[in-house]
């Protein structure tokens with residue numbers, strides 16, 4: 001069972017800032033023994049924001065910061081915002097809004113720069129960036145990589161972590177090398193929506209039992225997440241907010257106490273410099 005001294009962190013989920021549905025998800029998480037959350041801003045267009053300039057991202061970031069403050073009050077531990085630009089925005093800009101890849105790149109970099117301001121001010125914990133998980137033309141791929149590399153540069157300046165959304169992969173060594181070339185240690189880069197093994201960045205493992213078992217037996221640093229989307233139009237599209245605490249219980253029952261400590265104490269400290277035990 002989960003005792004009072006066991007922190008339980010969901011490393012990547014989204015909360016809808018409207019209508020307080022998001023807070024109900026936080027209550028469900030806490031009720032099951034969840035203690036800490038990293039809340040990533042929803043894609044800007046999901047909030048009805050069609051960005052024209054970097055400053056237009058502020059509305060998205062500030063609504064996220066507000067709901068994270070509310071979530072924080074519901075938890076035994078803490079909730080922190082992770083802010084950035086969803087890599088799928090590039091396609092929305094290029095395919096739907098007539099941007100060239102370079103103009104899309106510049107706008108998305110400007111969004112990263114604005115997100116970095118919130119990290120610098122202490123209002124967010126980490127940055128979010130990446131590249132499309134689906135095939136795109138070369139110019140769009142290059143633009144996306146350039147955005148991601150800007151995120152690494154800003155994170156290196158700020159000494160913060162970067163969460164990545166990328167294609168499915170078990171080897172992102174090249175991306176980790178780009179981070180290091182920008183001055184950011186590779187253990188500060190996290191691939192969200194990861195499987196149980198990954199070369200390069202730290203995997204944030206989706207809470208499926210097979211993937212968790214792989215990560216637990218591997219013994220390397222890893223995190224756990226649901227990517228709960230809090231989207232009423234897509235119920236069940238991803239794992240629900242109770243899943244991380246449920247899987248922690250399952251890991252403990254199956255002799256994986258070391259893995260629980262890895263994913264909920266040691267790796268959060270390694271990646272983000274957060275003390276999940278000290279903030280309980």
Ligand SMILES: [Zn+2]
Nearest residue numbers: 012014040227
């Ligand atoms: Zn997500």
